[in-house]
Amino acid sequence: MAMIDPLRFPADGLSEDDAREVRRIKARVDDERLPRGADPNTHLKLGRGGLADVEWTVQLLQMQHAGRVPGLRTPRTLKALVAAGEAGILSAEDVETLTTAWRTVSATRNAITLVRGKPSDHLPHTARERASVAAVLGYEPGRPTRWSTTTCG
Secondary structure, eight states: OTTTHHHHSOTTOOOHHHHHHHHHHHHHHHHHHSOTTOOTTTBTTTSTTSHHHHHHHHHHHHHHHTTTOGGGOOSOHHHHHHHHHHTTSSOHHHHHHHHHHHHHHHHHHHHHHHHHSSOOSBOOOSHHHHHHHHHHTTOOTTOGGGSOTTTOO
16 A cells, blocks of 8 residues: 555645546536436436535545545545545535535435335436435425425436
């Protein structure tokens, strides 16, 4: 590990050109990986604000700063977010926002799996499924409209 860490986590981090290239690749992945016909507002993994957005953000921060911030040298997204906040790389507000997004989307995916009996990255379209997922997530019975497809994606 001592021999490979300087290669994995260079002290100077990532150049601006390399960071731009990572962002370009992310944009391409967004265009190409979202299933045909999928709504980017309701796809939990690849849609706007989904798991991939949070994870790519964290991984870019790791490439840029892990050479100087050992706490970023982790495969755990939430642990890396905490380390980025403690190092002053992210504001406390940004850490909270990204952590909440990651936890909300992960919990929603798990709830969908429980309701449907199989994994899915799409928010339910029917009111009945939305109500069932909302119940698993702890929303009050009869109030599924509080869970909005425009704010969870």
